[in-house]
Amino acid sequence: xxxxxxxxxxxxxxxxQIFMNQLMKICDEKLLGLLAWCIMDNHVHLVxxxxxxxxxxxxxxxxxxxxxxxxxxxxxxxxxxxDRFISEAIESDEYLMMVIRYIHNNPLKANIVDSxxxxxxSSYTSFTGKFIPEPMKIxxxxxxxxxxxxxxFHKLEDDKEYxxxxxxxxxxxEAKIQKTIxxxxxxxxxxxxxxxxxxSEMKTEIIESLIGCGLSIRTISDILGAPYSSIQKQFKKIxxxxxxxxxxxxxxxxxxxxIFNRISQCLSIEARQLTNIKExxxxx
Numbered sequence: 001x002x003x004x005x006x007x008x009x010x011x012x013x014x015x016x017q018i019f020m021n022q023l024m025k026i027c028d029e030k031l032l033g034l035l036a037w038c039i040m041d042n043h044v045h046l047v048x049x050x051x052x053x054x055x056x057x058x059x060x061x062x063x064x065x066x067x068x069x070x071x072x073x074x075x076x077x078x079x080x081x082x083d084r085f086i087s088e089a090i091e092s093d094e095y096l097m098m099v100i101r102y103i104h105n106n107p108l109k110a111n112i113v114d115s116x117x118x119x120x121x122s123s124y125t126s127f128t129g130k131f132i133p134e135p136m137k138i139x140x141x142x143x144x145x146x147x148x149x150x151x152x153f154h155k156l157e158d159d160k161e162y163x164x165x166x167x168x169x170x171x172x173x174e175a176k177i178q179k180t181i182x183x184x185x186x187x188x189x190x191x192x193x194x195x196x197x198x199x200s201e202m203k204t205e206i207i208e209s210l211i212g213c214g215l216s217i218r219t220i221s222d223i224l225g226a227p228y229s230s231i232q233k234q235f236k237k238i239x240x241x242x243x244x245x246x247x248x249x250x251x252x253x254x255x256x257x258x259i260f261n262r263i264s265q266c267l268s269i270e271a272r273q274l275t276n277i278k279e280x281x282x283x284x
Contacts, residue, residue, distance in 0.1 A: 008041040009070060016121050019044065022065050031058040033135040036100040038122035040110065045103035047096070049135060093142050100139060101154050109175060116154055124154070177213045184209065193224060207234045 010016045016039045023046075027034050033049035050058065070076065090096045107119040116124040126133060127150060132140060143149045181193060184206050190197070193206070203224075210220045221231045 010039050010044065010121075011041050015070065015073075018069055019062075019066055020121075022062055026058045026062060027135075031061075034123075034133070035096075035135055035139055036103060036123045038103040038106050038119075040106060040121075045106060047090070047100055047103065049138075096139070097142055097153065098158060101156070101158060104154055105158075111175075177210065177215070180209045180213055181206075204234055204238065207231060208238050211235065211238070 010019060019039060023032075023034070023037070026032055031050065031054045034046065035049055036045075036047040038045045048055070048058075090099060104116050104122050104124045107113050107122065108116065113119045116122070117128065123136065126136060127140060128147060140150065143153065185191070185193065188198075188202060198206070203226075206224070207220055210223065215223075217231050217235055218228060221228045224231070
């Protein structure tokens with residue numbers, strides 16, 4: 001569920017609390033079994049157990065009630081939410097665990113906090129607290145009720161995108177690229193990426209890392225200021241070194257020009273100054 005025109009419809013504590021109160025009323029009516037949730041400033045992620053019929057009824061009620069309260073409170077008119085909510089079925093325990101980890105880590109990807117424990121508006125603290133709500137016990141049973149295993153699982157790297165909005169995919173990819181560049185510059189004590197000062201081994205390392213971020217050879221060539229043919233040769237070497245190979249260059253995705261410009265600007269800044277861009281159903 002997302003704010004219309006990307007507006008911050010959950011920007012303050014009051015709006016988040018009102019939404020949660022309305023959501024819990026729906027859960028009390030047994031229309032939804034809430035397994036996990038995370039409220040961001042302009043959207044919300046929910047993992048619920050329900051039927052397709054009840055899912056539609058529940059979110060129609062929530063949308064209408066919250067929209068009435070929001071427009072009245074903030075003196076606005078018109079639609080509050082962007083289109084209908086998006087949902088997908090979760091058909092395995094493994095996928096359920098990964099989706100829950102993904103939504104709990106949303107505030108970290110947005111650089112709002114540096115750990116799940118510090119974000120107030122998600123179900124993470126419900127899982128780690130003394131009292132776990134009944135529907136959520138299903139999730140903890142998947143970890144054999146081992147709290148340490150639950151916390152360790154949330155710290156694992158996972159770059160997969162789960163039913164994410166196009167704009168968020170670009171934002172998260174951009175953040176991943178900037179983090180990759182920053183870590184590489186710090187590792188080799190570089191103030192910026194300069195093709196001329198890097199050894200062959202260093203070039204191979206950064207090219208492989210940027211390919212892992214989903215960048216095409218041409219985009220990497222532009223970022224490093226190196227000839228396309230040079231990057232292509234490095235890429236072929238990487239394929240030969242990795243058993244099983246990787247995606248062909250033609251299948252690599254090209255980053256949008258706007259995002260590339262923003263990344264390029266960061267490349268000229270000292271590494272230490274790089275900014276941190278900072279039946280189950282899941283809905284967003």
